[in-house]
Amino acid sequence: MKATFFGLYAILLALSLSLCHAKSYENYKVYQVSPEKEDDLRVLIPWTEREGVDFWDTSAEPRIMVSPVGQQEFEDFLQLSKLPYTVVIENVEETVERERQEQREYWAKREITPRHTDDFQHFWSYDEINAYLRRVAQDSPEYVTLLNLGQSFEEREILGVRITAPGNDAQRPIIYVDATIHAREWAAPMVAVYLIHELAEHTNDHLSVLTNVVWIIQPLVNPDGYVFTSAEDGDRFWRKTRTINENTECLGVDANRNYDHYWANGNSASFCSLTYSGTAPFSVVESRIVRDIVLANQDRMKLYVSTHSYGQLFMYPFSSHNNVFPENFRFQHEAGDVFAEALYNVHQTQYRVGNGAGILGISSGTSKDWTYSGPGIPLSYTLELPGGGSNGFDLPATAIEGVITETFAGLRAIAEFVVDRYYPLSDA
Secondary structure (H helix, E strand, O other), X not given: OXXXXXXXXXXXXXXXXXXXXXXXXXXXXXXXXXXXXXXXXXXXXXXXXXOOEEEOOOOOOOEEEEOHHHHHHHHHHHHHOOOOEEEEEOOHHHHHHHHHHHHHHHHHHOOOXXXXXXXXOOOOOHHHHHHHHHHHHHHOOOXXXXXXXXXXXXXXXXXXXXXXXXXXXXXXXXXXXXXXXXXXXXHHHHHHHHHHHHHHHXXXXXXXXXXXXXXXXXXOOOHHHHHHHOOOOOOOOOOOXXXXXXXXXXXXXXXXXXXXXXXXOOOOOOOOOXXXXXXXXXXXXXXXXXXXXXXXXXXXXXXXXXXXXOOOEEEEOOOOOOOOOOOOHHHHHHHHHHHHHHHHXXXXXXXXXXXXXXXXXXXXXXXXXXXXXXXXXXXXXXXXXXXXXXXXXXXXHHHHHHHHHHXXXXXXXXXXXXXXXXXXXXXX
């Protein structure tokens, strides 16, 4: 009887999985619009609210994914508006399937053990990331403390780590790096995990930024969304949380529009919008967890970096308004240049440094605007990593190592800048 039961269970499980399909992006196209002047892009603003239209970025030459149903209308509009464009991806589903195939091939050739995940040749899963955080905390307790930060909307554990050298750290400045507030940005958690890897497993190489800094690193702000992007029945380009919104079938909140700095100012009120900002500031648990970490450490926190992809940008406040700069913008720009120069020296990758509205566009309720204007964190940034170009939204897995190593160099350099300004090196 037991064998019969398990045989029936296996059949039902297989049948249920066969009925689960990830959202298809068959024949979706990605357009790159290249206007003569940035102001010409204003005519595209209404398209940000159109169903089947997804602005992958809002740069001076934005890439915009459009469903098959809307492509002819979109192309006609671009031509009528005299906006030059190119089709950079003819079929988005092919890029998604190529990404899946890379992951499958990786796992097929790799010997899987639960205590060996740190090879950085694939995009790590939620379970891999959490297992790694637990392992480094267990293996290096003198440097690493595991932080159980709470639970997501779908009751997933949200973990982070605190890393610093042994000794009295009560006066050391705090640096907080988070990642993956936007679920589809798979490169972001890889940067955070590699930062942990270097600081926790190569301590002798980084003593200057361990003896004189307390690091708080949170690889997954939005684990529910992150899991959904690779789920059998998921959506690779899911951006928001998985919060249930009342009186609508549309799920999720853009947690990086949910902070208390000009919240909902110009953001969409539509539940279905990719940038829906929620019912109130900090209405989702994911942004509240970040808020609580910052507020608990605001007296000593000197640097906050929220890691995203893509754009090769290092942005300080403000994103909420054009031509509005923080009082210390020269200081923030100086520190940003330190980051960008150190990163460039690794693989000659160029980043733009500037205020958010000026180099990416207006968006309100963002984490970096709030951390600077509210708790007063003097160096507050959004880091936008390189994208995938014609290969898709994110960089291919083969490019992960190059990006994470150069980004680590930038983060270490700006940490040394923090030490120099806030906690001069001791003789030790």
